[in-house]
Amino acid sequence: MTLYHIHLVMARNKEFPEGNVNRGYDIHAPLDADGHLDKAAWEKSPASCTVVRFWDGERSELGYLTHHPKGGWAFDYDPADESDDETGYRLSNHVFKTGEYISVRDHGADELHTFVIASVTKAD
Structure with missing residues (x-):
């Protein structure tokens, strides 16, 4: 299996x-x-x-990319706690290439944040 390193950064917003x-x-x-x-x-x-969430000086969170039986992808930081999952908006349909945009629902909130794919490279 070939893994890719996908680097997302927050897109422009208010x-x-x-x-x-x-x-x-x-x-x-x-x-x-x-x-x-x-x-x-x-x-x-x-x-x-794996997923690493970095957020303006907060401690980075290490988690896993998970796939739910209903078909959606999520970032899971603690398998024992479903409330920490961050779900991606229609990630199954997205093409992961530089310059594309995706949205992720922040854990503990209903707010969607939009990110731009800054790079996609083969992981070492």
Whole structure:
């Protein structure tokens, strides 16, 4: 399985008109030939698919990319606590390539944040 390092940074919004490179995610995940998250590859080694959330001076959170039975992808920081999950908006449909935008629902809130994919590279 080939893992990719996907670097997301907060896109422009009302609070940050220029975006914010100090808020985002570093994701290690398998992608298919079209750049979509590869569920079949993920199923072979879900523990290899990690997420690091970095957020303006807060302690970084380490979690895992998870796939829910209903078909959605999420970032899970504590398997024993469902309230910490952050869900991506239609991540199954997104193409992960530089310059594309995705939205993630912040844990503990109903607010969606938009991120731009700053880079996608093969992970070491």
